[in-house]
Amino acid sequence: MKNAHSLQPFWENVEKALRLQHYFQRMPMHSLSVSGYTIHLGALAEALPTLWLQGQWSAIAVVCDENTYMHCWPLLQPLLPAHLALHLIVIPAGEAHKNVHTCVRIWEDMLRAGLERSALVINLGGGVLGDMGGFCAATFKRGLDFVQIPTTLLAQVDASIGGKLGFDFGGVKNSIGVFRHPIAVYIDPAFLHTLPERELRSGFAEVIKHALIADAAQWEALRQAPLESAVHNEEVILRSLRVKQAIVEADPYEKGLRKALNFGHTIGHALEAWALDGPLPLLHGEAIAAGMMAEAFLSWQLSGLPEADLEGIVQFIRRIYPLPTLPETSFEQLIALMRHDKKNTGGHISFALLPAIGQVQVDSFADEAAIREALCWYNTVL
Amino acid sequence: MKNAHSLQPFWENVEKALRLQHYFQRMPMHSLSVSGYTIHLGALAEALPTLWLQGQWSAIAVVCDENTYMHCWPLLQPLLPAHLALHLIVIPAGEAHKNVHTCVRIWEDMLRAGLERSALVINLGGGVLGDMGGFCAATFKRGLDFVQIPTTLLAQVDASIGGKLGFDFGGVKNSIGVFRHPIAVYIDPAFLHTLPERELRSGFAEVIKHALIADAAQWEALRQAPLESAVHNEEVILRSLRVKQAIVEADPYEKGLRKALNFGHTIGHALEAWALDGPLPLLHGEAIAAGMMAEAFLSWQLSGLPEADLEGIVQFIRRIYPLPTLPETSFEQLIALMRHDKKNTGGHISFALLPAIGQVQVDSFADEAAIREALCWYNTVL
Numbered sequence: 001m002k003n004a005h006s007l008q009p010f011w012e013n014v015e016k017a018l019r020l021q022h023y024f025q026r027m028p029m030h031s032l033s034v035s036g037y038t039i040h041l042g043a044l045a046e047a048l049p050t051l052w053l054q055g056q057w058s059a060i061a062v063v064c065d066e067n068t069y070m071h072c073w074p075l076l077q078p079l080l081p082a083h084l085a086l087h088l089i090v091i092p093a094g095e096a097h098k099n100v101h102t103c104v105r106i107w108e109d110m111l112r113a114g115l116e117r118s119a120l121v122i123n124l125g126g127g128v129l130g131d132m133g134g135f136c137a138a139t140f141k142r143g144l145d146f147v148q149i150p151t152t153l154l155a156q157v158d159a160s161i162g163g164k165l166g167f168d169f170g171g172v173k174n175s176i177g178v179f180r181h182p183i184a185v186y187i188d189p190a191f192l193h194t195l196p197e198r199e200l201r202s203g204f205a206e207v208i209k210h211a212l213i214a215d216a217a218q219w220e221a222l223r224q225a226p227l228e229s230a231v232h233n234e235e236v237i238l239r240s241l242r243v244k245q246a247i248v249e250a251d252p253y254e255k256g257l258r259k260a261l262n263f264g265h266t267i268g269h270a271l272e273a274w275a276l277d278g279p280l281p282l283l284h285g286e287a288i289a290a291g292m293m294a295e296a297f298l299s300w301q302l303s304g305l306p307e308a309d310l311e312g313i314v315q316f317i318r319r320i321y322p323l324p325t326l327p328e329t330s331f332e333q334l335i336a337l338m339r340h341d342k343k344n345t346g347g348h349i350s351f352a353l354l355p356a357i358g359q360v361q362v363d364s365f366a367d368e369a370a371i372r373e374a375l376c377w378y379n380t381v382l
Numbered sequence: 383m384k385n386a387h388s389l390q391p392f393w394e395n396v397e398k399a400l401r402l403q404h405y406f407q408r409m410p411m412h413s414l415s416v417s418g419y420t421i422h423l424g425a426l427a428e429a430l431p432t433l434w435l436q437g438q439w440s441a442i443a444v445v446c447d448e449n450t451y452m453h454c455w456p457l458l459q460p461l462l463p464a465h466l467a468l469h470l471i472v473i474p475a476g477e478a479h480k481n482v483h484t485c486v487r488i489w490e491d492m493l494r495a496g497l498e499r500s501a502l503v504i505n506l507g508g509g510v511l512g513d514m515g516g517f518c519a520a521t522f523k524r525g526l527d528f529v530q531i532p533t534t535l536l537a538q539v540d541a542s543i544g545g546k547l548g549f550d551f552g553g554v555k556n557s558i559g560v561f562r563h564p565i566a567v568y569i570d571p572a573f574l575h576t577l578p579e580r581e582l583r584s585g586f587a588e589v590i591k592h593a594l595i596a597d598a599a600q601w602e603a604l605r606q607a608p609l610e611s612a613v614h615n616e617e618v619i620l621r622s623l624r625v626k627q628a629i630v631e632a633d634p635y636e637k638g639l640r641k642a643l644n645f646g647h648t649i650g651h652a653l654e655a656w657a658l659d660g661p662l663p664l665l666h667g668e669a670i671a672a673g674m675m676a677e678a679f680l681s682w683q684l685s686g687l688p689e690a691d692l693e694g695i696v697q698f699i700r701r702i703y704p705l706p707t708l709p710e711t712s713f714e715q716l717i718a719l720m721r722h723d724k725k726n727t728g729g730h731i732s733f734a735l736l737p738a739i740g741q742v743q744v745d746s747f748a749d750e751a752a753i754r755e756a757l758c759w760y761n762t763v764l
Binding site: 340 | 546554557
């Protein structure tokens, strides 16, 4: 990626800073401006009050899932203005419910609540909830204002930027959706303490990805820090957000550069869809971690990634993630799933590969034989 | 409406021109530029070839309904480039199928056809088909290019401009949708010959509305021309399009002025939804015609429309449309349906009313008693 250097400024000594950070200490509020809206990073109680100065809404609907209703809603509720009608929409949790049926439930609840176009929707939850709640808000009466409050690490560093909304359809992830920006995003790392460790690790995969494609210094720092301090470190989140911000701003509608974010995802998405029907569904980040391993192999084979870096990636990912063995009988189905990827054109399977750590090459094409080899190799290094 | 005068230029002597027009004679191609795309008015065979110079698509999917597949597809098929993969998606016809289930069918067909993001969708049909085909194109893989070829008078003068897409949900018309523009619209009045007369009359209601809200001269001309010549007159279509174009351009996201287009629609939409479950469903234009009568009464009561103009509207509409009597028992339900209108804020029911022919006043509020009186009055003048 040509602009890789411009993505690595501002915080030269990650290692030192990481050593100075303590488990979940607060830093001052940070604001990132992205495509006309603001991402607020810091305590929700400090950031949210400014929202009520931004607009006049006739009512508020909060969309949460069973988990965030239990663990996160109690933190949000006291911060909402008492004078506005409040509607709570609770949906089942999990990727398996990211489908048109859940959207229909949300729309039904919005209709039943009598939401007008002047209502505000607040999506409180992980990426699945934010994608669906955002899609329903963006399509109800052709579009209500909405705010994202991502409560998982994955959603905080990934889904919170980019305006991608939607749901899975016909076995293909996110195959129906729209691009639309929230009016604001509030990232409070305090919510991360409500997460099971497996979820935290899953989200960390996108932090790893952002480092690998555009921030070699953060990659080095991550490798050397204990995992527990890294996942709760607000500076790590901020730095990861800045990578995504720079890429999305340069390519809001995924016409080119944004494909850089696809590293690990072409194979990862296929693994996730494949595992969804099996006995051991993978979390998104787990699938992406496995996908990054296989695509790092392709990077070594096709794009000149040094072997030492391939080994570094393998070691790091194996240390963090439980990874599934892929039966050879699954390869056909996996490749068929990759063909459905939205970024494909003309029947080829397109990858974002790493010529080096901190750099990425979009529109790298691999044929079926090379993909098959990468999947075989992946099984051998587990 | 303040800009009413600027909407009435270019063709001063409508009467004379109407006399000179013959049944379906062709005029030279006209192009209107709207919000970044072009509406081509004229023979499809003449206009469509320029589309293939505008972009490179990997495949074409044509969405039609059972009727347009029979009557319109044979006219389009020879004009499509032979080298592109072609997929035909045929859905059931009619407003009763404008729902999420039909969208799911379209998405399934798009997925089965393996459409990539670089595919082009062509929607061949009336407003219902264009709204749903457009919505599915705008949301499949977060958005494919699409072209609208409206085949009904209603879709040609109304749905072709404005970028409103979507479907009915929970008994509320167009309650789910997005704003998104096609890359081009092709209006060929030749398709109108494929329509039953009832459909043609229905579409004519929007021509009447455009004249009433912004073009007093066209209103006078319409009143004096035989209906058969008016509905097949390309100049009438063009003039009607220019009204909508001027309003939509001034207010693309329905924040204010665009509500002017709502004349007849607050009550009309409620009538349409109410009749949908009854033994005699109304066509959209028939419902709007009845709605315009009732809202003309409100205009006389609340906005100063002269009584002579109210009578002129009643006479003209009664001459063209079969209109249903509204049982008093339906009034509650009708008013509840009006409350669901997307343009409402703060619980009031908002109308676009006529202070005079060719002028419109948005955000005119009527209370329930006034609406009830208008519905009673409507029954008496049938």
